[in-house]
Amino acid sequence: MAHAISQAGHHHGHDHDHEHEHESLKTFGFWIFLITDCILFGSLFATYVVLHQNTNGGPTAEELFKMPGIIAETFILLTSSFTSGLAVLGMHKGNMKQLIGWLIITVLLGASFVGLELNEFIHMVNHEGASISTSAFLSAFFTLVGTHGLHVSVGLIWMIGLVIQLRRRGITTVTKRKVAVISLYWHFLDVVWIFVFSVVYLMGVM
Amino acid sequence: MFDKIKDFASDFFVTGDPMILGAQVSIGLTLVAIVFVLTFFKKWGWLWREWLTSVDHKRIGIMYIICSILMLFRGGVDALLMRVQLAMPNSEFLQPEHYNQIFTTHGVIMILFMAMPLMFGLFNIVVPLQIGARDVAYPFLNSLSFWMFFWGAMLFNVSFIIGGSPDAGWLSYPPLSEMSHSPGVGEDFYIWGIQISGIGSLATGINFIVTILKMRTPGMNLMKMPMFTWSVFSSCIIIIFAFPILTVTLALLFLDRFLGAHFFTLDGGGNPMMYINLIWMWGHPEVYIVVLPAFGIFSEVVATFAKKRLFGYKSMVFAMLIISLFSFFTWAHHFFTMGSGADVNAFFAISTMLIAIPTGVKVFNWLFTMFRGKIQFTTPMLWTIAFIPCFIVGGMTGVLLSVAPADFQFHNSYFLIAHFHQVLIGGVAFGYFAGLYYWWPKMFGFRLNEHLGKWAFWLWNIGFYVCFMPQYFLGLDGMTRRTYTYSWDMGWGPLNIVSTVGGFLMGLAFLFQVWQIAHSIKFFKEHKVGSDPWDGRTLEWSIPSPAPIYNFAVLPKAEVADVVWEEKQGTVKKQPVPTTYEPIHMPKNSGIPFIMSAMWFFAGFGFVWGWMWLTIPALIGVAICMLARSFSYDTDYYIPAEEVKATEDAWRGVKV
Ligand code: HEM
Ligand SMILES: [Cu+2]
Numbered sequence: 001m002a003h004a005i006s007q008a009g010h011h012h013g014h015d016h017d018h019e020h021e022h023e024s025l026k027t028f029g030f031w032i033f034l035i036t037d038c039i040l041f042g043s044l045f046a047t048y049v050v051l052h053q054n055t056n057g058g059p060t061a062e063e064l065f066k067m068p069g070i071i072a073e074t075f076i077l078l079t080s081s082f083t084s085g086l087a088v089l090g091m092h093k094g095n096m097k098q099l100i101g102w103l104i105i106t107v108l109l110g111a112s113f114v115g116l117e118l119n120e121f122i123h124m125v126n127h128e129g130a131s132i133s134t135s136a137f138l139s140a141f142f143t144l145v146g147t148h149g150l151h152v153s154v155g156l157i158w159m160i161g162l163v164i165q166l167r168r169r170g171i172t173t174v175t176k177r178k179v180a181v182i183s184l185y186w187h188f189l190d191v192v193w194i195f196v197f198s199v200v201y202l203m204g205v206m
Numbered sequence: 207m208f209d210k211i212k213d214f215a216s217d218f219f220v221t222g223d224p225m226i227l228g229a230q231v232s233i234g235l236t237l238v239a240i241v242f243v244l245t246f247f248k249k250w251g252w253l254w255r256e257w258l259t260s261v262d263h264k265r266i267g268i269m270y271i272i273c274s275i276l277m278l279f280r281g282g283v284d285a286l287l288m289r290v291q292l293a294m295p296n297s298e299f300l301q302p303e304h305y306n307q308i309f310t311t312h313g314v315i316m317i318l319f320m321a322m323p324l325m326f327g328l329f330n331i332v333v334p335l336q337i338g339a340r341d342v343a344y345p346f347l348n349s350l351s352f353w354m355f356f357w358g359a360m361l362f363n364v365s366f367i368i369g370g371s372p373d374a375g376w377l378s379y380p381p382l383s384e385m386s387h388s389p390g391v392g393e394d395f396y397i398w399g400i401q402i403s404g405i406g407s408l409a410t411g412i413n414f415i416v417t418i419l420k421m422r423t424p425g426m427n428l429m430k431m432p433m434f435t436w437s438v439f440s441s442c443i444i445i446i447f448a449f450p451i452l453t454v455t456l457a458l459l460f461l462d463r464f465l466g467a468h469f470f471t472l473d474g475g476g477n478p479m480m481y482i483n484l485i486w487m488w489g490h491p492e493v494y495i496v497v498l499p500a501f502g503i504f505s506e507v508v509a510t511f512a513k514k515r516l517f518g519y520k521s522m523v524f525a526m527l528i529i530s531l532f533s534f535f536t537w538a539h540h541f542f543t544m545g546s547g548a549d550v551n552a553f554f555a556i557s558t559m560l561i562a563i564p565t566g567v568k569v570f571n572w573l574f575t576m577f578r579g580k581i582q583f584t585t586p587m588l589w590t591i592a593f594i595p596c597f598i599v600g601g602m603t604g605v606l607l608s609v610a611p612a613d614f615q616f617h618n619s620y621f622l623i624a625h626f627h628q629v630l631i632g633g634v635a636f637g638y639f640a641g642l643y644y645w646w647p648k649m650f651g652f653r654l655n656e657h658l659g660k661w662a663f664w665l666w667n668i669g670f671y672v673c674f675m676p677q678y679f680l681g682l683d684g685m686t687r688r689t690y691t692y693s694w695d696m697g698w699g700p701l702n703i704v705s706t707v708g709g710f711l712m713g714l715a716f717l718f719q720v721w722q723i724a725h726s727i728k729f730f731k732e733h734k735v736g737s738d739p740w741d742g743r744t745l746e747w748s749i750p751s752p753a754p755i756y757n758f759a760v761l762p763k764a765e766v767a768d769v770v771w772e773e774k775q776g777t778v779k780k781q782p783v784p785t786t787y788e789p790i791h792m793p794k795n796s797g798i799p800f801i802m803s804a805m806w807f808f809a810g811f812g813f814v815w816g817w818m819w820l821t822i823p824a825l826i827g828v829a830i831c832m833l834a835r836s837f838s839y840d841t842d843y844y845i846p847a848e849e850v851k852a853t854e855d856a857w858r859g860v861k862v
Contacts, residue, residue, distance in 0.1 A: 025343055029416045032446060036408060039450035047458065047469065047480065054475030056468070133466035136475030143461060143469075157829070161836050174839065 023177035030181050034188050037151075041192050044147055045199060048140040052204070056135035059128055061204030066120070070201050073116045074193065077152075080109035081190040084183045091171060091179050099171070099179070103163050106186070110156050117149050141200065148196055151189055158182060220370050223304065230367045259795040261345035262755055266352045267330030268649060271642070273356060274324040277315050278716065280363070284312035286713055289673075293706035295694045305690045306373035307392070311366065313376025318400060319359040321496045321630070324638045326355070326410055328499065329438050331649055332641075333414060335746035335753060336432045338423025338762045343416040345793040346835070347409050353803035354406030361810050362399025365392055369814065372396035375688070377485050378459065380470035380478040385463050391814050397460045398810030402803070404452050411445030414438055423745070426764035429523070432744045433509075433516060434641075436523050437502025440530040444491045444498075447534065452488040455481065464813065479544065486537035494533040497629070498526060500637025501568055504590045507640050508572050510740050511587040512579025515768065518571040525564035532561050542613040551610040558608035562601060569594060584740070585659040589640035592667050596632030600625060603678070618688075621681025624674045631670055639666075639719075644740070651751045652733040658722035665715035673708025676701035737857075743771035750857045756790045756845060759854045783858070787851050789844040796841070802831035 052061065084106045090098030121142070124130040132142045159182055166175055220226050244250050257265060287308055291300045300308065334342055342348050365371045372392035374382035383393045418439045422431070431439075459481065461467040468474030470481040509516040516522065538546055538554040546554075572594065581587065603625040607613055616622055647653045680701050685692065692698050726733050738747040745762055746753075748770050762769070762781060772778045805827035812821030 025416065025420055028420065029344060029412055032412045032415055036412065036446050036450045039447055040454055043451050043454040043484065047454070047484075050477065050480055051469070051475065054468075054477070056473075056475035132461065133468065133474070136468040136471075136477065139458075139461065139467035139469050139474075139476075143458065143467070157833075158836070161833055165837065169839070178836075 019173045023173050026177055027181060027184075030184060034184070037188070041144075041147070041195075044140075044144045045195065048144045048200065051136040051140040052200075054136035056137070058135040058138065059130045061137070061141075061200075064124060064128060064130055065201050065204050067201070067205060069116060069120055070197065073113055073120075074197050076109050076113045076116070077190060077193050080106045080113065081187055083109060084186045088179060088183050091176060094171060096166070096171060100163055100166055103159060103166075103179075107156055107159050107163075110152055110159070110186075114149055114153055114156070117145070121146075145196060145200065148189065148192055151192075155182065155185055155189065158185075218368060220367055223301075226367060233367065254797070255795070258800050259349075259797045261349045261793045261795055263330045263334055263342050263345065263348060264649065264753060266348055267327045269352060270323040270327030270330060270355070273359065274320050274327060275720075277320040277323070277359065281312050281315040281320050282713060282716055284308045284315070286709055288312065289706040289709035291691070292689070293703050295692055295696070295699050297691055300690075302690045303373060306688070307366070307371035309688060310372050310375055310378075310396075311362075314362065314372075314396065314400070316630070317376065317492070317496070318403065319355075319362065321634050321638070322403075322407060323355055323359075324642070325441075325496055325499050326351075326407070328503070328638065328641045328645065329410070329414055332645055332746060333417060333435055333438055334421070335648070335749070335757060336435050336744050337418065337421060337426060338745045338758055338764055339417065339421040340757050340761075340790065341421075341793065342413050343421055344413050346796055346799065346841070347413055349796065350799035350802065351406040351410040351413065353799045354409070354806065355403040357803040357807035358399050358401070358403025358406065358810075360399075361402060361807050361814075362395055365395035365399070369395060377489055379485075380459070380462070380476075380481050381472050383459060383463075384471055385466075386471070393463065394460070394814040397456050397463075398813055401453065401456045401460075402806045402810055404449055404456070406803075407445060408449040408453070411442040411449065414442045415446065418442075423758075423761045423764050429520070430764060430767040432767075433505035433519070433522060434499070434502035436526055437498045437500075437505070440526040441495050441498040444495045444530045444533055448488045448491040448495065451484060455484040455488065458484075460813070464816075482541055482544065483537070486540045487534070490537040490540065491530075491533040493629075494529055496634045497637070498529065500593075500634050500641075501526065503637050503641040503644065504572060504593060505568075506744070507586045507590045507644055508575045509768075510644075510742055511582045511584060511590075512576045513582075513741075514575055514579045516571065517574035518567070519767065521567055522571055525567045528564045529561060532557060532564075536561065539608055539610075539613070542610045543617050555608050555610045559605055562605055565601060569598065584643075585654070585656055585663060586640045586644040586740075588660070588663050589636045589643070592663070593632055593636045593640070596628060596636065596670070600628030600632055604629065616681060618686055619681035620677040620685045620687060623687055624677035624681060627674050627677075631674075636666075645746075647735045647739045648746055648751050648753065650730075651735065652726060652730040653735050653739055654726045655722050655729075655733065658718055658725060662715045662718035662722060665711050665718060669708045669711025669713075669715055671708070672711060673705050676705045676708075680705075738770070741774075743768040745770060754853050754857075756792060756850065759787055759790075759850050760784045784854075787847045787854070789847050790850055791842055791844055794841055794843055796835075798831050798835050802828055805831065 083102045087099050087102035087106060090096075090102055130138050132139050162175070162178055162182060165178070169175055219230070244253060257269065260266065287300065288305065291297050291305060330342070330348070334340070369391040372378065372383075372388070372395060374388055374393060374396075378393060378396055381387050383396075418431070418435060458467070458469040462469050462471055462476070468476040470476050470478045472478065505516055505522060535557045536554055538550060539558045542551050542554070572590075583591075603621070607616055607622065607625060643654055643659060680698055683696075683698065683701075685696070685698050735751060737750050739751070740747070745764065748762060749758060766772050766778055769778065773780050805824045807824075809821045809824035809828065812818065812824060
């Protein structure tokens with residue numbers, strides 16, 4: 001990859017500078033990707049807001065949402081965001097054990113979030129007859145919440161891949177950037193979830 | 207058993223239309239011929255190593271352009287078929303369903319698979335060279351974007367021989383595009399073809415924003431950036447905000463069709479109007495995405511061939527940024543007649559008219575640049591000059607359309623068809639042709655034959671006016687868009703035949719362009735040029751044609767705008783010829799983008815037919831490709847300093 005800054009006068013440690021530049025370039029691009037992801041979620045939220053009353057005679061939000069479960073999910077996801085932060089802290093201290101340990105805990109928390117959410121979905125479909133094809137409201141609900149869940153699931157696979165890479169290669173400029181990027185992603189999903197929680201669930205039961 | 211296979215085959219392949227049968231046979235033969243030639247000349251390895259896996263932005267750009275020219279052919283054949291059908295009243299040349307399919311595929315192909323890749327091709331070739339960079343920010347992602355576009359376009363294109371084409375118009379309005387009205391697979395081809403290539407476009411948007419913000423050569427601050435680069439930047443800003451909306455819209459439509467969701471259906475609480483809002487929130491900005499880079503090209507060409515600095519650089523930049531912002535506030539002018547209410551209509555009418563102001567500023571800037579310049583009438587300049595009146599007329603008819611009450615009259619008539627072709631052909635197509643002619647020598651090291659180019663130019667222009675001017679009158683006379691046929695007593699016959707003649711003149715013009723390219727390749731020695739054939743102004747003209755793989759052996763300094771021109775004028779000091787070189791860091795080729803995008807193709811194909819046995823493994827394949835990339839660390843290499851020196855010395859003619 002080519003570089004933004006002239007190479008003149010960097011004979012010593014010249015490789016090293018390149019690497020830093022690369023990695024910061026990638027982080028910057030990831031921020032822009034997150035902007036596009038914001039627009040994506042924004043469109044899904046807008047759709048949900050337009051359609052959330054069109055229940056077509058099917059179950060309504062009030063009948064469907066079970067707040068205790070949702071609050072547990074929220075709590076788990078917020079905690080996982082915190083543990084991913086601890087992983088980054090460990091990385092900055094150069095503490096490999098702490099880094100990998102917290103990442104694994106984050107993965108476990110994330111997986112339980114996805115598990116609970118799947119459970120909620122299955123319950124809705126099997127016991128309440130509320131599937132994606134029941135009404136426009138439920139189409140929008142499953143799509144919005146499901147897209148978030150899909151993002152979390154992708155993050156899990158990615159994080160597991162990263163743990164393996166960290167074990168093989170240790171903390172390097174490249175793996176550092178990768179950890180920073182995934183924790184950025186993870187916090188982002190947290191923020192999106194806060195919106196899901198308020199716009200979908202809280203407003204649904206209120 | 208045999209009957210079952212036969213049933214399936216008649217469902218799978220489109221049968222019963224002699225023209226499509228002809229196309230199937232010729233596509234089959236072409237494929238066989240390509241395979242034969244590649245095998246016979248043992249070129250498979252070369253193709254794979256040098257092109258399919260290349261991450262070099264210049265090669266990727268060339269591949270975009272080749273695909274785009276092929277798509278221009280396909281979209282053009284569609285256009286001519288429609289024009290033949292409409293030439294005479296009561297014509298039965300095409301079946302009505304076939305006509306619907308053709309106007310749908312024509313629109314989609316021209317905008318998404320012709321204009322977009324031609325634009326991306328030029329982005330790729332020009333932007334890194336103009337900003338003095340060795341590559342784009344993410345070369346691997348760049349290759350992925352190209353292959354996603356390629357395989358998405360292929361998925362869309364096979365629909366006409368396999369399964370049947372979509373027929374709900376280029377924006378697929380529900381309920382026409384819903385299961386209830388389009389139970390066939392055509393709409394699913396539409397959704398997945400566009401979705402896959404759209405993801406590629408989004409990634410290109412991100413890639414070029416970062417490239418332009420972070421990879422400029424030392425000294426080049428934003429206000430010294432060449433105008434084309436500015437236009438790419440504005441266009442990419444629109445891309446990153448508009449394309450996610452398209453992704454969502456198509457995904458929702460797909461969920462309606464595939465899982466019986468009710469986003470846009472007429473029953474179940476769905477709301478078709480929401481689709482129309484969403485699709486135009488992407489669709490309107492999309493027209494600015496494609497037209498802004500054309501404006502950038504005109505700015506470069508005008509300055510180069512009038513031998514003057516671009517008039518009003520700052521106002522150009524400002525106008526461009528304003529347009530990219532405003533493009534998001536006009537979408538509702540596409541459905542003034544669909545009951546949004548007077549206030550909403552007034553807002554969108556005014557915001558639409560406002561866009562005319564920055565656009566007008568640009569036109570005046572181009573005119574002032576030409577004023578008192580020593581104009582050279584090369585082909586790129588001719589296209590630029592022809593664009594100006596064409597765009598002024600197109601812009602004025604556009605303002606007419608943006609007057610909400612008037613739109614009730616013109617809406618969906620041929621007046622509209624004439625208007626948007628005037629801006630799309632006169633603005634976008636002419637602009638990209640100018641760009642292609644202008645930068646062709648930089649891509650290949652030889653110029654395109656100017657004599658044949660002038661023939662093509664005049665035929666395109668005459669054909670254009672002959673084809674589309676009558677359509678304004680047809681529209682005023684009540685001929686509606688997507689009319690399949692009309693009777694003698696409507697009195698539309700004479701103007702329609704004139705229009706069809708114009709269409710064929712443009713077809714002929716295209717043949718001249720193909721001939722021009724073939725001729726120039728054949729006699730390329732006579733057309734060979736050096737690094738700076740047009741006496742250019744910006745950095746791309748300071749390096750060899752074609753550019754070496756690393757572009758710049760030493761990153762140039764760019765303390766003023768139009769550095770190369772200023773150096774030639776002696777207003778700034780020439781940069782010294784380097785004596786020593788350093789090794790250059792470059793990305794390695796990779797087969798992953800090609801394979802991963804092909805996996806997407808199969809996943810999409812599986813979704814189209816409901817074949818989960820194909821989709822699921824293909825999606826797993828996509829995931830494996832992503833992990834494989836994440837796990838590969840050996841992705842770059844260094845070009846040794848001696849090699850750089852040898853290349854540079856050879857170019858400078860230094861004897862060793
Ligand atoms: C080269 C000469 C061209 C000719 C003769 C031509 C002709 C036509 C015709 C006859 C129609 C159908 C009108 C109708 O039945 O409603 C049409 C529609 C359309 N054309 Fe073209 N066209 C040309 C080039 C282009 C280009 C370069 C673009 C875009 C970059 C373009 C974009 C479209 C679109 C978006 C539609 C609307 C399709 C729809 O109704 O869904 N055309 N064109
Ligand atoms: Cu518009």
